Amino acid sequence: MEHRLWSSGASDKNKAMVEQLQRYGIIKSSKVAQVMExxxxxxxxPPGASPYFDSPMPIGYNATISAPHMHASCLELLEKHLQPGMRALDVGSGTGYLTACFAIMVGPEGRAVGVEHIPELVTSSIENIKKSAAAPQLTDGSLSIxxxxxxxxxxxxxxxxxxxxxxxxxxxxxxxxxxLKPGGRMVIPVGTMFQELKVVDKNQDGKVSIRDETAVRYVPLTSKDAQLQAN
Ligand SMILES: C[S@@+](CC[C@H](N)C(=O)[O-])C[C@H]1O[C@@H](n2cnc3c(N)ncnc32)[C@H](O)[C@@H]1O
Structure with a gap:
């Protein structure tokens, strides 16, 4: 009973977080709202952190789970490329949160692939996903890390x-x-001190166009050794 009460409390808080992102205009699409719910x-x-607070949280190994508004913005930017049956790659999959969202959006007939260079994070991300609504897709093979x-x-x-x-x-x-497939889209933060979230579109002829979406602050995409040595 206690467990059930706690669970419904958590999902209410998750829903309230999604509604707030909608009110602020960060989530516009009903599909993005649905997957984040x-x-x-x-x-x-991780235990002890505030999951529904709009801020990145440390997850160990000098990594973070990105803030809810960044997850929402990236899902918005990629929504048309996450239709059922499509293929999605999540680079630096960390906790597995976005990979799980991608899996739900592309469905069992699509593929959601997470890649991460810290083995312990891969193990914990799989455990996280097993507790989530995307668990069946780990079993049917349409989601892998x-x-x-x-x-x-x-x-x-x-x-x-x-x-x-x-x-x-x-x-x-x-x-x-x-x-990237012709017609596909990549969303990637680029930079060191100053970073821009870039939107990379490949058209049907294979021509690539790149635009800046917004200024951001992410941990670096680097070697495993450099990441573990950073302070
Ligand atoms: C800001 S965290 C985001 C994680 C994920 N999006 C989330 O919200 O849980 C960035 C992740 O990229 C990983 N990373 C950094 N460089 C990498 C590389 N070269 N190859 C694979 N993963 C990398 C880090 O270990 C970290 O888990």
Whole structure:
């Protein structure tokens, strides 16, 4: 009974967070609202942190779970490229939160792939996803998380309709541009001190166009050693 009361409280708070993002105009699409209601952020944030507070939270290993408004903005930017049956790559998948959202949006007939270079985060992200509404997709194989250097993408399942990069790259990795499908879109923070969230569109002829969406602040997309040594 206690457990049930706690669960419904958590999902109410998740819903309230989504409604607030809608009120602020960050979530515009009903599909994005729906997926963020379906995947409870509380299951992905380490104990002791405030999952529904609009701020990044430390997850260990010099990494963070991005703030709810950043997750929402990236889902908004990628929504048309996350239709049922499509393929999505989440680079620097961390807690697995966005990979789980992608899996729900592309459905079991699509593919959602997370890549992350810290093995412990891959293990905990899989545990998080198992508690979430995306759990069946881990079992049916339409959602998978892999330990690898995300700067190389995940060529085995390329090309992707949507690529999200959750850490800031000094420049856009060529491998990721190559793994983007014609008609596909990548959202990637680029920069070191000053970072811009870039929207990279590949048209049907393979021509790539890049625009700046907004200024952001992410942890770097770097080597595992450099990340673990950072203070
Ligand atoms: C800001 S966190 C975001 C994680 C995820 N989007 C979330 O909200 O839970 C960035 C993640 O990128 C990972 N990362 C950084 N460089 C990477 C690389 N070269 N390859 C794979 N993952 C990397 C970090 O370990 C971290 O988990």
């Amino acid at each position: 379906t995947i409870d952020r509380g299951l992905f944030v 892999h330990i690898t250097d995300g700067r190389e993408g995940w060529p085995e399942l390329a090309p992707y309709d949507a690529i999200h990069v959750g850490a800031a790259a000094p420049q856009i990795p060529q491998a990721l541009i190559e793994q």
